[in-house]
Amino acid sequence: MSLISRGFGHRASAATPADRLPPGQYDVGDAFPVLSAGPTPRTPLAEWDLTVQGEVDGVRRWTWDEFRALPRESVSVDIHCVTKWSKFGTRWEGVAVDTLLADLPPAAAFVLAFCDGGYTTNLPLADVTGGRAWVVDTYEGEPLPPEHGGPARLLVPHLYFWKSAKWLRGFALSRVDEPGFWETFGYHDRGDPWLEQRYSGD
Ligand SMILES: Nc1nc2c(c(=O)[nH]1)N[C@H]1C(S)=C(S)[C@@H](COP(=O)(O)O)O[C@H]1N2
Ligand SMILES: [Mo]
Secondary structure: OOOOOHHHHOOOOOOOHHHHOOOOOEEOOOOOOOOOOOOOOOOOHHHOEEEEEEOOOOOEEEEHHHHHOOOOEEEEEEEEOOOOEEEEEEEEEEEEHHHHOOOOOOOOOEEEEEEOOOOEEEEEHHHHOOOOOEEEEEEOOEEOOHHHOOOOEEEOOOOOHHHOOOOEEEEEEEOOOOOOHHHHOOEOOOOOHHHOOOEOOO
16 A cells, blocks of 8 residues: 555656555655666677577677677666666667567577676576667666676666676576575566565465
């Protein structure tokens, strides 16, 4: 039960913060907390690449310049961290995951996102396709800062923010769902903030 009646928010506009805050979350306002399980990696762009591998024919690979030349999208989205902060209207630019996974054989149902530094997170293919996930390199019009995942991170705003892997280096496609870093430590396999899927069993 919320202390603010849902009706109150409807006076000003159709989409108010009261409507946009998933259960158990609070609005962090202008702050943008940094949550990293380890040190911030600093891979030079000349050594950076993004790959799609696993159950695909060969490996798809983009250098930084090739990645930057792909069709780009701008998105403004709300993000929700499992530690209960939410941030409204964050603006990002990057490449839709649909673009990276276009024309793949449809055998694989899951992806494991992998990163510099060793972090991983698992997602159903359906959660990173259909215009719902991006690999972003720009935040609020500026290059994505290293502490927030620069040069490039995954952005999957409809799931808790631990699924938005920082320092992304690629996707491993698989027929089987293999838990990533936090999922191995008891976080929920999918992490839908509207269903409060914080921990395994929620
Ligand atoms: N590579 C990597 N990605 C990561 C993490 C991490 O520790 N390493 N932390 C995750 C968690 S738990 C959250 S809440 C968000 C935090 O992103 P931010 O630091 O930009 O707020 O990144 C996610 N992606
Ligand atoms: Mo998190």
